[in-house]
Amino acid sequence: MATPEPLVRVSQAVLAYRERRVLDGVDLDLVSGRVLALLGPNGAGKTSLMRLVAGRLAPRSGSVRVLDADPFREPAARRAIGWVPQEIALYPRLTVAENLGVFAQLAGVTRRGRRAAVAAALDLAEIADVSGRPVGLLSGGYQRRVNIAVSLMGGPRLVLLDEPTQGVDLAARAAIHAVLGRLRAEGTAILLATHDFAEAGHLADRVAVLARGRVVREGDLAGLLAQLRTGAPEREVLLGAPAELAAEAVLRRAGFAPAEAGPAGPSLTWRTAGRPEQGLDGAALLGALRAQGVPAAEIRVRTPGLEALYLDALTPRPVPDAPRPLMAGASR
Template sequence: MGAPEEQAPLVEIAGAALSYRGRQVLAGIDLAVPAGRTLALLGPNGAGKTSLMRLVAGRLPPDAGRVRVGGADPFRVHAARRAIGWVPQEIALYPRLTVAENLGVFAQLAGIGRRARGAAVEAALALTDIADVARRPVGLLSGGYQRRVNIAASLMGRPRLVLLDEPTQGVDLAARAAIHAVLGRLREDGTAILLATHDFAEAERLADHVAFVAGGRIVRAGALAELLARIRSGAPEHEVALALPPDPAAEAALRRAGFAPVDTGLTWRASGRGGHILDGAALLGALRRQGVPVNEVRVRAPGLDALYLDALQSRAGDPVPIPPRPLRAAR
């Protein structure tokens, strides 16, 4: 994964390691983010995603290796940190101030002079599409609006790189779409984005590149389109939705057919590499004849969650739980 030969990546991480209270949280991280591209970090809780973002933001120095943003060390070089917009998972705003007042404070912190602050605030309001709530106190806004204001605050210094940690956590579908639109406009403006998320659909929609993090290491990384093309070259995945939890005999039948549970035990999935030759309808009949309480069989091309499973299972050799994802159904 990298930028064109004539242009060095905006973010370069080489051999970065970090320990916290005697425990290693990052080890030998190598990663690059080209200018104007979006890279999604995916991995289980505690994998090191947020720690890696803190290194890139210049909040922490690595114990070993190096981190560069625009060719400079963001921990030691103030100009490098000013080129970075940091959007934490928590809402980092003043709830009693209005949206515009909050942005004015962050503009001042970003070093924008008084005469230029008004224009900077107006630009951020327009980019994040929140001008309609500019005069409302932040504490009275919905969670989705607060997250958009959080993003706007990070843009006051016109950063070349924006870091976002779970930017749509806890928001409804309309707010998620609005936040995605903001990130799309940032990318169109040439801003690089580093995004930590647990949402595979979000990552597939927004990212050009992905990196899977596990145990403080990058276990796989690359251009999303290329990684998906490789995994989709085989047979499609099958997923079964059960009417009730399987009894031991039904569970044994599912496992013999190559299925494994992926959520509460009511959804089981088998990868296309399992050698399935039955179509959805035939598989439905075969499982029902063995006493499996199947409501529906879904067939789809493998997605980012399949890449996640493959990357983490290749590393650990153990099953990895993944959240369910809306699929197209084949009855």
Template structure:
């Protein structure tokens, strides 16, 4: 049992190398019961490695990892109170959902008498009782991910670690998984989630930690970080109807815009300069295939990009100007 006012998870100066390369470097972080911390960062930033340290799957080369004051790598009982949900589906495809959960309950050390009630509770928590008797291999990807989460909960863990839990699922499955995580948090579980989905993070996280090169480069309470960001200029988002050619790309970059996805959306933070219809007209006048311009409050994606690129987010006046009518 953790002491009062002591975080459930405390990582201090943790470092780890893999195949001669440092993948976690001097990381400090804490996580309280009933709190969700989201890890953000590019591939190879160290998110999954940090989660393995917290899960007790690996020991840090230096520094410490403590769960309720104990070392999860050395103490098996502590690891038993951690629910680990890997990115890949780790289930038995020929067994039914309920049979899978029973197997994982048995692997968690639960007795035959305890298991039926805990299986029913996990089915209810993950809202998958309707498929309890179906083989996992016949389920959709979204249902399989919900079963994957349910399997990690058989020992009623106080800490749940999830690596990209909604990767490759549709919107309905994503909403269902988010509902499961909200129930876990409401029941007092601490949740550590690694995600590339900014909307997911904004919806679920109490705090975020942005990682790069094995280090945490920004960390804080999400509401506080967003509040400071919203004190600045709003973002202009340009939605294109076609990919821009070289001239249109130059015009967009000259106006301070950068691409944010497939190249059909460009975003900038401007203080001053042409607004709305004037900016739309100016960009079209330079051959940019603009469908619409949206004005939006900066969100998690802006925080993330600013953390990885320390250059100021506000780009000042756009260098493109509206042309006077002839």
């Protein structure tokens, strides 16, 4: 079966702010009816890349095409795009239906067609029950669903979402995921920037990991995970206290990297995908780490998932003769 032509094609795109490169030679494709999740640490360039695709910015070099047109210069390409920012971009004093009507007008929907467009968006986002309520009185989850609904008023072929479930509860998150599932089933292409690995794993067909303005890993999610799972299982060290510098060095030598720190401070969880290479089982590894001053409380072994893929993509490969065997250090 022939591979469908990409709806979105980014080729060697470079973007700079005041001579500082935030995107550096990015290549990316997305076809209709597929979801591509952008992953990466803060400052990696995810939002900047989405702004390029949305036509809000122009690349310094390289090219961006949506429906084979430049979205920065071609209004027709921009009309094919629905943009859902991380912030709630609605009129709080207007009702849900009034917001949809305003955005339908801004999207160029004719007066005759607006009623049907509003009804279709209410139905797809399952928000008809709150259509008459002011947006400012709705919960955060409902506001985010309305935020998505207004992006659909022009019947876009591509929807861009930046952290669409940030700050919502589990029920609202499930409702938003259902909306995106229906969009995908209708053939809409979705580009999703998220820090939520479970969300990306549930929704995405493909993933792209960005770091320092470059795509460091990209491809079919199932295929990438299958490659990762041919190696050793993922190991996770749970610490009883934050690691001091010496303990951090031991963990990194053993092939571990910290999960992202939370608001409470440094991460107490360190993970690896297929490393360390010393061949220790969980109990032996726990003892070896403790013997070298690491405040390890528990070792978990599991099949690598998207978090492991992400860490593997971001973790520099060690020099082959650099790692010191963990047990040798423990025996001193």
